Amino acid sequence: MPRRGSRAGRRHGAEWAATALLLVVLAPALWLLQMSFRTEASINGGVFVATLANYTSLAGSGFPASFANSVVASTTATALALLLGVPAAYALSRGGMRRRGTIAMWVLVTRMAPPIAFTVPFFLAFSWLGLIDTVSGLVVVYLTFDLAMVIWTMRSFFAAIPHSLEEAAWIDGAGVWGAFLRVVLPLSVPGLAATGILCFIMSWNDFFFALILTRTNAMTAPVAIVNFMQYAGWEWGKIAAAGVLVLLPVLAFTLLTRRYLVRGLTAGGVKE
Amino acid sequence: MGGKLRRRAVITGAAGMLALPGKAPAAVGAKPLSGVTLNVSCWNAPYPQFLKKYIPEFEQETGARVVYTTPAFPIYNQRMDIALATHSDAYDVINVTFIYIGRWVGAGWMTPLDPFIANPKLTPADWNPKDFLPGIEAAFRDSKGELCAVPWIADIMMSGASRYDLIHGAGLTMPDTFDEMHKMLAAVSHKDGLPGFVVENHYGWTFLGYLQGFGANVFRAPPHDLMPVLDSPEAVQAAEFFATIMRDYGPRGALSYTYDQVTAALKAAKVIYSTENEAFVTQMAQKGAPAAPTCGFSLFPKGPAGRFPQIATHGWGIPAGSRKKDAAWQFIAWAMSEKLLLRMFREQGWSSVTRRSIIDLPEFHAKLNYNGFDVAKIYLETLNLADKGYMAYRTVPAYPQIDRQINIALQSVISGEKKAAQAMKDAQHNSLEALRRAGVKL
Numbered sequence: 054m055p056r057r058g059s060r061a062g063r064r065h066g067a068e069w070a071a072t073a074l075l076l077v078v079l080a081p082a083l084w085l086l087q088m089s090f091r092t093e094a095s096i097n098g099g100v101f102v103a104t105l106a107n108y109t110s111l112a113g114s115g116f117p118a119s120f121a122n123s124v125v126a127s128t129t130a131t132a133l134a135l136l137l138g139v140p141a142a143y144a145l146s147r148g149g150m151r152r153r154g155t156i157a158m159w160v161l162v163t164r165m166a167p168p169i170a171f172t173v174p175f176f177l178a179f180s181w182l183g184l185i186d187t188v189s190g191l192v193v194v195y196l197t198f199d200l201a202m203v204i205w206t207m208r209s210f211f212a213a214i215p216h217s218l219e220e221a222a223w224i225d226g227a228g229v230w231g232a233f234l235r236v237v238l239p240l241s242v243p244g245l246a247a248t249g250i251l252c253f254i255m256s257w258n259d260f261f262f263a264l265i266l267t268r269t270n271a272m273t274a275p276v277a278i279v280n281f282m283q284y285a286g287w288e289w290g291k292i293a294a295a296g297v298l299v300l301l302p303v304l305a306f307t308l309l310t311r312r313y314l315v316r317g318l319t320a321g322g323v324k325e
Numbered sequence: 326m327g328g329k330l331r332r333r334a335v336i337t338g339a340a341g342m343l344a345l346p347g348k349a350p351a352a353v354g355a356k357p358l359s360g361v362t363l364n365v366s367c368w369n370a371p372y373p374q375f376l377k378k379y380i381p382e383f384e385q386e387t388g389a390r391v392v393y394t395t396p397a398f399p400i401y402n403q404r405m406d407i408a409l410a411t412h413s414d415a416y417d418v419i420n421v422t423f424i425y426i427g428r429w430v431g432a433g434w435m436t437p438l439d440p441f442i443a444n445p446k447l448t449p450a451d452w453n454p455k456d457f458l459p460g461i462e463a464a465f466r467d468s469k470g471e472l473c474a475v476p477w478i479a480d481i482m483m484s485g486a487s488r489y490d491l492i493h494g495a496g497l498t499m500p501d502t503f504d505e506m507h508k509m510l511a512a513v514s515h516k517d518g519l520p521g522f523v524v525e526n527h528y529g530w531t532f533l534g535y536l537q538g539f540g541a542n543v544f545r546a547p548p549h550d551l552m553p554v555l556d557s558p559e560a561v562q563a564a565e566f567f568a569t570i571m572r573d574y575g576p577r578g579a580l581s582y583t584y585d586q587v588t589a590a591l592k593a594a595k596v597i598y599s600t601e602n603e604a605f606v607t608q609m610a611q612k613g614a615p616a617a618p619t620c621g622f623s624l625f626p627k628g629p630a631g632r633f634p635q636i637a638t639h640g641w642g643i644p645a646g647s648r649k650k651d652a653a654w655q656f657i658a659w660a661m662s663e664k665l666l667l668r669m670f671r672e673q674g675w676s677s678v679t680r681r682s683i684i685d686l687p688e689f690h691a692k693l694n695y696n697g698f699d700v701a702k703i704y705l706e707t708l709n710l711a712d713k714g715y716m717a718y719r720t721v722p723a724y725p726q727i728d729r730q731i732n733i734a735l736q737s738v739i740s741g742e743k744k745a746a747q748a749m750k751d752a753q754h755n756s757l758e759a760l761r762r763a764g765v766k767l
Binding site: 094172173176177180185264265268269276279280281282283286287 | 366369392394396397399403408410413414415585588608
């Protein structure tokens, strides 16, 4: 009996510790949430007076357009990265090329330096091509780093899928791409979900490239939020409300695919 | 021509998967700037927002199309720094930011404007360039003395009290000297639980009026002799004074106050007194602000060596990379014309004007009178002081590095981590190192 009691006590202790840890992790987001419902007068402390004014005032600003730009740029970049990167990853995983390791390393080169190193080349090239302040320009930039992520992540997922499954499909008459589409890809759904979410988050949270390569037409939500930091004072209410709205798509996307996400993040780590 | 065809071919080929916005062919008309598109940008402040409402008139008058952007201050500066450094033609008219004057003008990234001002085809005869206050304009002159921007704002440092009633109640007036200021803060601070004094934690800006007021300076004789002199006895004395008033009369966490927090505290009457930018302290007088009925204003106090209120200015300039310089100048000449500035003052209340003819108007003084305090008079007196040239340190391209050292030194003195003498000695040593790294000959 005493042993069972101490085990239960340990379990409760672990639960309390987990809850405390969760609160610590969630504290900034919860703080942001409560701040977004505060009036301007109470935003820097004082009695909490609830209001929706911060959200309604966003509607009249350019924020909805920036939010839409973020959605379009991030989803397009993610979809294109998956469309182009998944077959590339499969080819690099299964193909018989002699230099596939070298090719894979070259794919990763865009992630080997901090973003600021690519700023001037991107700015000059985009100015020349007329891509400054266009959503399509942002998609191109996001593709450069999303593709590296897709190729490297999916390559390890494909490596974890036994060859024998494809061989069985080939014996049944499927071609290389038939086996890929009908056998390998369905087995990789958790990996696709995890990779897609990571790509989306990377594009969605980009601030630096959107800052340099946009003006007003293609401005994204993270840049629009910083625009609320005015010289005559920071609009904390709008910053908080916009911050909460920016959290929502990633939260929704993650909740919808969390079943795959957990499996996806843990799969591919061990080769059979 | 070839370049354009190549560019078009690249875009057409590469963007097949994505629709790119196209440009409508320019309409040809009788107006002087028909078919010209001007890219104009300034950080988001009241003046560029006021100006936005008049831009359709310029477009209507000239036939030009103006693409006008006003991002937040940090975003604007980051974008411009890259555009100017790459000699890009992405912008035709930009704001020359005060803290970047040394860098942008010093590097030759801005176009000298004197030839445009002198050209009667581009500048109306009644434009009157001498109407701009020379003390402000001086900040935008390059090493050859050529004007590289036309100032649209002069943000002066002045004194503001959110609870002048407490000061008056203690039998005192707005302090005119550092000694009076210390005496006043000792009399009113922490009465009613209110801290007496706070300024923003950018001490490379907010401390400089005190540094110079005690007879010290950042450099020996800027802009020509850039030997730092931060460890002089006067500089140490200034640091001790400043740290004492911050420590003894400041709020809890005074070291963490940014400009918006100082402004919010003053507006809410949660701190009694500050020496800050006019743009911040005059917000106390806004309708509905708790401090509005009790606020008071005065000149920045003087020290043993005199009065040195800091002045920040921003101006319209033309990037060296612009390909539409004549049209760009016509925009600047229009935006900074006396006629338009007077309309902006009368119709929208723009008050930080840089033209003497407007500042001298009785209606200007009447409008900037808060609780009997003539802020227009304070404004003009402060701008006249700038003629002494004490702001020259600010135009040194390497000043941002020294600014950082001053911040570090003052933080360590206010927090009690170091004595003033040691902190300023360290600042001097580190500034010397920073200047040598920047290639400055000492």
